[in-house]
Amino acid sequence: MNNDVQQRVLKAIAEVLERKETEIRLDASLRDDLAFDSLKQMTLFILLEDEFQRTITPDEVMGVVTVKDIIGFIDRKLQEPAPT
Amino acid sequence: MNRRVVITGAGVVGSIGTGVDEFWRHCLQAKSVVAPIPANWEHYAALHSRVWSPLPDIDPEYLGVARTERLQLDPGSVLAIGAAREAFERAGFSLVPDAKNSRVFTLAGVDAARIGVYLGTGIGGAYSFLHNHTHHLSQRARATLKAYAETRAPAQDRETLDGVLALMAHGPRYHPFVVSMLMPNASSAAVAIKFSLTGPNVTYCVACASGTVAVGNAYRAVRDGCVDVAVSGGCEYLNDEHGHIFRGFDIAGTLVRNCADPEAANRPFDEQRSGFLFSQGGAAVLVLEDLEHAQRRGATIMAELIGFAETFDAHSMMSLAPGGEQIERVLRTALADAGVGVHEVDYINAHGTGTKNNDETEAEIIDRVFGKSVRVNSTKSLVGHTIGASGAIEILVTALSLRDQTTHICRNLDAPLRDLNFVRAVEQFDLRVALSQSFAFGGHNAAVVLRRFS
Numbered sequence: 309m310n311n312d313v314q315q316r317v318l319k320a321i322a323e324v325l326e327r328k329e330t331e332i333r334l335d336a337s338l339r340d341d342l343a344f345d346s347l348k349q350m351t352l353f354i355l356l357e358d359e360f361q362r363t364i365t366p367d368e369v370m371g372v373v374t375v376k377d378i379i380g381f382i383d384r385k386l387q388e389p390a391p392t
Numbered sequence: 393m394n395r396r397v398v399i400t401g402a403g404v405v406g407s408i409g410t411g412v413d414e415f416w417r418h419c420l421q422a423k424s425v426v427a428p429i430p431a432n433w434e435h436y437a438a439l440h441s442r443v444w445s446p447l448p449d450i451d452p453e454y455l456g457v458a459r460t461e462r463l464q465l466d467p468g469s470v471l472a473i474g475a476a477r478e479a480f481e482r483a484g485f486s487l488v489p490d491a492k493n494s495r496v497f498t499l500a501g502v503d504a505a506r507i508g509v510y511l512g513t514g515i516g517g518a519y520s521f522l523h524n525h526t527h528h529l530s531q532r533a534r535a536t537l538k539a540y541a542e543t544r545a546p547a548q549d550r551e552t553l554d555g556v557l558a559l560m561a562h563g564p565r566y567h568p569f570v571v572s573m574l575m576p577n578a579s580s581a582a583v584a585i586k587f588s589l590t591g592p593n594v595t596y597c598v599a600c601a602s603g604t605v606a607v608g609n610a611y612r613a614v615r616d617g618c619v620d621v622a623v624s625g626g627c628e629y630l631n632d633e634h635g636h637i638f639r640g641f642d643i644a645g646t647l648v649r650n651c652a653d654p655e656a657a658n659r660p661f662d663e664q665r666s667g668f669l670f671s672q673g674g675a676a677v678l679v680l681e682d683l684e685h686a687q688r689r690g691a692t693i694m695a696e697l698i699g700f701a702e703t704f705d706a707h708s709m710m711s712l713a714p715g716g717e718q719i720e721r722v723l724r725t726a727l728a729d730a731g732v733g734v735h736e737v738d739y740i741n742a743h744g745t746g747t748k749n750n751d752e753t754e755a756e757i758i759d760r761v762f763g764k765s766v767r768v769n770s771t772k773s774l775v776g777h778t779i780g781a782s783g784a785i786e787i788l789v790t791a792l793s794l795r796d797q798t799t800h801i802c803r804n805l806d807a808p809l810r811d812l813n814f815v816r817a818v819e820q821f822d823l824r825v826a827l828s829q830s831f832a833f834g835g836h837n838a839a840v841v842l843r844r845f846s
Contacts, residue, residue, distance in 0.1 A: 324460055326494055350568045354463050357565060366568075391564075 310383055313360075317379050320355045324348055334376045342375075356382060361390055393617035397698075398845060399791050400691040401483025401679035403475035406775050406785060407445040407671055410454055411478060416792050419800040420818050424774045426654040426669065433635030435559060441647035443654045444638065445671040445776035446631075450474070457586075458495050466517035466573045468629035469582040471675035471781075476583045476623055483679040484691050490588065498588045501689075508591035508619040509580045510610035511677075512602025512626035514780030514832075515637065516576030516595075522632045524570045527562040534560040561633070579627050583677075591619050597780075599832035600743070601702075602626050603676065604783030608700035608840050610680050620685045625784035627675035638670055644710065646747055659804035660744040660770035661751050661814060668745040669776035676784035678791070693845045695791035698825075699730025705835030712749055712831060716757040722837040723761055723829065730841035732825050737766055737841075739799060739826040741790045744770025745777055750831065755810040769815040773803040783830040787840055790828040794844045797823050 314334075322329040325342060338344040344352070353364045356378070362385045372378055402412050407425045409415035429444050455474035462470055480487060486500035498504065534557060541553040572578060577595040584593050592613065596606040603626025610624030630637050641647050648657040649666040658669035686693060703722040707713035727734060740762065742754055758768060771786045778785060793799035798821065802814045829839040 323458075351460055351463060354565070354568070355460065361564075363565065 313382050313386070314379050316359055317356065317375070317382060320352060320359055321375060324352045324355065332375060334374070334379070336375050337373055338375070339373075360386060362386070362388065363391060395615055395617060396683035396696060397611050397614045397680050398683050398686050398696050399678050399694040400681045400686045401479040401481070401485075402677065402694065402788050402791070403478025403482065404674070404676040404785060404788055405447070405450060405471045405475055406674040406676075406778065407447055408775055410448060410450055412482065412788070412792070419771070419774055419789060420798070422774065422801050422803050424655070424658065424803055426657060428654070429635065429638060433638060436634055437639050439635070439639065439642050440645075440649055441638075441642050441667065441670065442651040443648065443657055443669065445669050447672045447674065454478070461495060464569045464573065465582055466520040466578060466629060467631070468513060468517060468519065468627045468673060468675070469579040471629065471673060472511060472579040472583055472625070472627035472677065473586050475625065475627070475675040475677035476587065479623065479677040479679045480587065483681070484689060487587070496586060496588060502621065504588055505590045506620040507589045508610065508613050508622045509584045509589055509593045510596070510606045510613065510622055510624040511580040511583065512596040512598065512604070512606035512780050512784065513576055513579055513628055514597065514599045514602050515628065515630070516597065517574030517578055518637055519629050519632050520567070520570055520573035522634070522636050523563050524567055526634065527566045530560040530562045531566070534562065563633075583623060589623065598836045598838070599834055600777070600779050601783055601830040601832035601836040601838045602780035603785065604787065604828065604830040604838040604840055605702060605836070607678060607680070607697075607784055607787050608702065608838055611697045611700050611840070614680050614682055620682050622680040623677060624680055625675065625677035626781040627673075628778050628780040629673040630670065630779065631672045641670060648746065656804055658746055658773060658776060659806070660746040660773045661742075661755060661802060661809055662805050663807040663809050665746045665748065665751060667747050668772060671776035671778045674775065674778040674781045674785060676781055676788045678784065678788060695794040696843045696845045697840065698732070698843045699726045699728075699841030701725035701729055701839055703837045705837065707835055709835070710833055712753045713835070714753070716753045718835075719753070719757050719831060719837050720761055722839050723757070723827070726827065726839040726841050730825075730843075732841065734762055736825045737762060737827050738821070738823045739767045739790070739793060741786045741793070741826065741828040742768050742770050743829055743831050744772050744802070746770070746772065751809060754831070755812060758812060759810060764811060765813055767799070767813050767815050767821070769799060769802040771800070773805070774800060783828070783838065786830070787828045787842070790826045790842050794823055794826055794842055797821060799823075
């Protein structure tokens with residue numbers, strides 16, 4: 309797992325939740341542990357689109373459950389060519 | 393119930409300044425910001441007007457809106473929140489962060505259910521609509537064309553295709569919050585959510601009169617006891633990546649044409665006027681308050697609102713009715729509502745757009761109703777036209793003029809179209825009663841009467 313990606317994802321999650329990055333556990337469930345509702349989830353993925361300059365469609369993140377899942381997802385997205 | 397209504401706070405964002413102090417200082421210095429329009433706008437259309445009045449880079453601290461909030465709001469709503477925040481602080485309200493969400497505030501010591509929000513906008517979230525519409529229309533077509541250009545297009549066509557691809561540029565996403573960003577009521581909703589206000593919440597969409605109509609109705613709500621405090625004003629964001637909105641006003645022939653000397657292009661009430669100066673946008677928010685409520689809090693009072701009226705031309709979507717019968721009626725009705733006579737009015741902040749038709753009709757009516765002694769200026773001669781925000785900005789300028797017993801000049805007025813007492817120098821004068829008036833596409837007329845507080 310890319311440490312730089314992990315830090316940037318944690319920072320985005322902390323920004324949406326208004327919490328400290330150190331309070332976000334990697335195995336935390338977005339919905340059950342971090343109380344993400346659908347609007348917060350959309351906000352997070354927009355932030356991540358801006359942060360990593362990749363397009364994220366709702367279908368792509370259907371299976372994302374934990375913080376670690378997001379980091380893995382972004383890792384994979386970064387293997388794709390950047391949009392021009 | 394007929395309560396006295398006073399202005400206890402204000403906030404403003406405009407091309408000539410952010411915050412009341414800077415904005416007013418620049419008004420009195422006759423500052424105006426006029427710049428060439430973005431170069432890429434001319435790739436899409438042959439435009440007649442070539443200048444606009446852009447907003448400055450605005451300090452995010454002033455706006456008090458976090459990045460995650462800005463992602464979900466049209467820029468017009470963000471400007472409204474910034475102006476509202478300043479207005480509350482100037483009114484002396486304590487903004488307390490919510491325990492669960494520190495980006496949301498409550499106003500300490502007041503009943504949130506007795507605070508109403510009354511904001512005006514002419515075009516709502518048009519920026520958000522156009523930004524997303526461009527993505528919707530271009531994204532797949534551009535991707536297909538790009539793939540063709542890169543793989544199969546003849547080499548000699550590549551330059552042309554690259555030019556077309558550049559014209560099809562669009563934002564990175566079709567925004568999942570687009571509906572709540574573009575709906576016209578988003579601005580008043582956003583302000584009330586930000587400051588946890590649960591009283592009446594209304595957006596007035598009356599083109600160039602939106603801000604005046606919003607403040608006027610807020611005045612009535614406080615006067616009649618519906619609310620104790622009203623957050624009122626107007627906001628507008630007229631920018632978009634491709635110049636759609638500018639083109640709409642340009643093709644209608646409403647914008648300044650004589651752009652060779654940008655500094656001299658915008659000249660309301662001057663014989664050489666050629667249209668209005670298109671502004672990137674702005675917002676002004678006033679805190680109106682029941683006088684007794686304000687005095688119990690020990691608030692500082694800027695001015696008093698004493699009258700309001702609205703009329704409608706029922707004549708043309710885009711032209712003032714010849715003779716201005718309904719404009720005269722709106723002025724006389726507002727003065728009757730205020731209980732003052734025409735000879736008591738010391739100063740008029742005119743609609744003063746700089747278009748041939750508006751200024752001629754407006755000057756004729758001022759002459760007919762008030763005569764030649766009343767002082768007249770046009771804040772649009774400095775700020776340009778902010779459409780739905782303009783009325784609120786001008787009511788703020790009128791209130792500040794009453795507070796400080798002075799006002800700004802009518803800029804670029806070299807050859808007045810009529811012999812009226814246009815403000816030509818910043819000087820102290822005895823200013824007791826003032827009037828701010830707006831006329832709008834559609835045929836809406838509105839006027840607000842203010843008085844020096846004593």
